[in-house]
Amino acid sequence: AQSVTQLGSHVSVSEGALVLLRCNYSSSVPPYLFWYVQYPNQGLQLLLKYTSAATLVKGINGFEAEFKKSETSFHLTKPSAHMSDAAEYFCAVRNSGGSNYKLTFGKGTLLTVNP
């Protein structure tokens, strides 16, 4: 079964610093991967998705993620953190297998941005 592991339940950066949120996946087949963000008291919002068309995926709000098959990783980055980026971030993988679609989420990484 597909799974994702997010390294670091809490990441703290200074405003303007690089944001790096780590996600490693486990999948026996080429995976479908997603990053979502959750602001307080809200649902999840899609940041970006990996479609296999390109290994570097650009998302909303200046985020991007790079798919590295050799490392089974899909880390999320942003060159310069903004206060508004403070939220919880979830990596997710879709199960393989035709029409049976289910997303499995990592446990999340809480990003704190310090002024």
Add this chain to the structure above:
Amino acid sequence: EAGVTQSPTHLIKTRGQQVTLRCSPISGHTSVYWYQQALGLGLQFLLWYDEGEERNRGNFPPRFSGRQFPNYSSELNVNALELEDSALYLCASREMGFGNSPLHFGNGTRLTVT
């Protein structure tokens, strides 16, 4: 385009009671998913409905059930509430026919069981 809408936004129930949560998917989306987000447990898959049928179920007891209506809206029912059912319940919808189409989430219903 209206997003996924859920009601109510907050709910307080007593242990042993029953609760019904509601979800309206994005127009044109036929698939509805329910997830439970409990403190410390992350997002747990509950149920998936498509075209009115239950397609998949997570590792939850039978007192968690639901249904999908002809207009693709959905209800989640939880019977015999327990304290550990306190959580944010998230509904999501998806456009069928595309293998990597994402889930679109509502803002959730916060259930507190006392």
